[in-house]
Amino acid sequence: MDKIKIGLVGLGTVGSSVLKMITENSDKVQNITGRSLSVKTVVIRDVAKHQNQVPAGVTVTTDLNAIINDPEIKIAVEVMGGVHPAKEVITKLLNAKKHVVTANKDLIASAGEELAAIAKHNHCDLMYEASVAGGIPILRTIVTSFAADYITEVKGIVNGTTNYILTQMQRKNWSYDLALAKAQELGFAESDPTNDVEGIDAAYKMIILSQFSYGTHLKLANMSVEGISTIQQSDVQQADAFGYTIKLLGISRRIDDGVFAEVGPVLVPKDHPLATINNENNAVMVTGQAVGETLFYGRGAGGLPTANSVLSDIVSVTKNIVLGTTGNSFNNYQSKVGKVDLNNVIYPYYLSLNMLDVPGQMLKFTQIMTQIGASFSRIVQTSTDGQTARVVIITHEMSKVQLHDLKQQLLAVDTMSLLAAYKVL
Ligand SMILES: NC(=O)C1=CN([C@@H]2O[C@H](COP(=O)(O)OP(=O)(O)OC[C@H]3O[C@@H](n4cnc5c(N)ncnc54)[C@H](OP(=O)(O)O)[C@@H]3O)[C@@H](O)[C@H]2O)C=CC1
Numbered sequence: 001m002d003k004i005k006i007g008l009v010g011l012g013t014v015g016s017s018v019l020k021m022i023t024e025n026s027d028k029v030q031n032i033t034g035r036s037l038s039v040k041t042v043v044i045r046d047v048a049k050h051q052n053q054v055p056a057g058v059t060v061t062t063d064l065n066a067i068i069n070d071p072e073i074k075i076a077v078e079v080m081g082g083v084h085p086a087k088e089v090i091t092k093l094l095n096a097k098k099h100v101v102t103a104n105k106d107l108i109a110s111a112g113e114e115l116a117a118i119a120k121h122n123h124c125d126l127m128y129e130a131s132v133a134g135g136i137p138i139l140r141t142i143v144t145s146f147a148a149d150y151i152t153e154v155k156g157i158v159n160g161t162t163n164y165i166l167t168q169m170q171r172k173n174w175s176y177d178l179a180l181a182k183a184q185e186l187g188f189a190e191s192d193p194t195n196d197v198e199g200i201d202a203a204y205k206m207i208i209l210s211q212f213s214y215g216t217h218l219k220l221a222n223m224s225v226e227g228i229s230t231i232q233q234s235d236v237q238q239a240d241a242f243g244y245t246i247k248l249l250g251i252s253r254r255i256d257d258g259v260f261a262e263v264g265p266v267l268v269p270k271d272h273p274l275a276t277i278n279n280e281n282n283a284v285m286v287t288g289q290a291v292g293e294t295l296f297y298g299r300g301a302g303g304l305p306t307a308n309s310v311l312s313d314i315v316s317v318t319k320n321i322v323l324g325t326t327g328n329s330f331n332n333y334q335s336k337v338g339k340v341d342l343n344n345v346i347y348p349y350y351l352s353l354n355m356l357d358v359p360g361q362m363l364k365f366t367q368i369m370t371q372i373g374a375s376f377s378r379i380v381q382t383s384t385d386g387q388t389a390r391v392v393i394i395t396h397e398m399s400k401v402q403l404h405d406l407k408q409q410l411l412a413v414d415t416m417s418l419l420a421a422y423k424v425l
């Protein structure tokens with residue numbers, strides 16, 4: 001039986017689960033690929049910390065050359081995270097003719113095309129199924145099962161940490177800080193959780209999903225990205241009382257000739273499938289012109305679910321090695337897209353306002369809405385102290401341009417103020 005040795009860079013939440021799966025599930029992998037796979041070398045920062053974490057015979061070192069210069073190692077797995085030095089590490093590995101599997105969305109979203117070109121030049125595979133939605137096999141599904149269909153929309157929950165936090169805030173009344181600390185303890189959050197809670201991790205995933213779905217490369221700087229760090233327990237409870245669940249959603253759409261993608265908190269009606277996705281679970285809804293709406297659900301963060309996606313890439317690379325078909329891009333779809341007119345990006349909105357509790361205020365608000373060409377479907381007065389009323393309004397679909405105009409107009413009115421505006425699914 002031919003052997004294929006693997007080099008692992010990183011032995012944290014994901015790396016240790018990859019090592020466990022390769023070790024414990026080797027019989028099935030061997031059965032499928034006809035090759036015996038095992039980890040030979042692990043590269044980390046601190047040898048003493050990890051020495052007892054590996055089976056006998058596995059080398060633990062801080063020296064990447066132990067993988068680069070080892071002709072027995074054919075596949076390298078990068079699970080250290082971050083853009084630098086991960087980019088330099090993967091570049092060196094590819095130039096040393098190692099096939100690379102990574103879970104690194106930060107890097108693939110920002111330098112994926114460059115790395116894919118280096119991989120191709122070296123006739124190497126570069127695969128990254130685990131970079132989007134952890135254990136959900138979404139990228140390979142889009143490449144294979146949506147190969148001929150035109151995808152018109154991809155939306156969903158693509159960050160496990162924020163979904164875990166929002167779930168605990170809604171169901172257990174936990175504070176934001178407590179829920180975040182627990183998500184870190186469980187290994188869902190990035191080593192620095194800023195990207196999780198500020199929506200950047202989800203935006204990276206939407207960039208990768210957009211490449212696969214629409215063949216276009218979006219840039220983080222051109223996306224509207226909002227996180228959950230300013231959401232209060234009271235926002236979650238109030239939305240709940242009106243029949244909504246707050247979820248951090250990534251939404252991308254093909255609009256006319258363009259592609260639009262953004263990340264932000266959205267109010268999801270409780271009877272919508274995305275409202276039922278809790279804890280660290282993710283769900284990706286892909287709509288194709290021919291197939292219509294499809295939904296993919298599973299654990300979006302955590303060691304073993306993510307390791308399963310890494311292993312699926314390792315098995316694919318191994319099959320390519322056996323067949324002599326390495327060096328093909330994970331995603332081939334390239335398409336030219338134009339700019340999207342924000343007048344065409346429309347949602348219903350949930351508006352929470354404070355207004356003086358005197359006659360005529362709702363009339364004033366209605367006039368402003370009419371002026372900007374918008375209207376609303378539902379008004380709920382939530383509370384009043386006799387002087388100030390808290391009012392929640394659900395609008396009909398309105399564009400981002402209209403929402404901007406509304407905010408501007410309200411700034412000029414001293415008897416009312418907009419406290420929050422959320423998109424509604
Ligand atoms: N956690 C999750 O649920 C998921 C994570 N991912 C992605 O997987 C990757 C790994 O995440 P995760 O396992 O959670 O991260 P961890 O922080 O748990 O582990 C990172 C590992 O990489 C090692 N490392 C970091 N920097 C270096 C370096 N410069 N040289 C050598 N080794 C280094 C660390 O070594 P040491 O311990 O010695 O410091 C550690 O073993 C990231 O890209 C992440 O975004 C993707 C999907 C889900």
Ligand SMILES: N[C@@H](CC=O)C(=O)O
Binds near residue numbers: 133134188201300
């Ligand atoms: N920090 C990420 C891990 C998986 O990508 C998340 O919470 O989703």
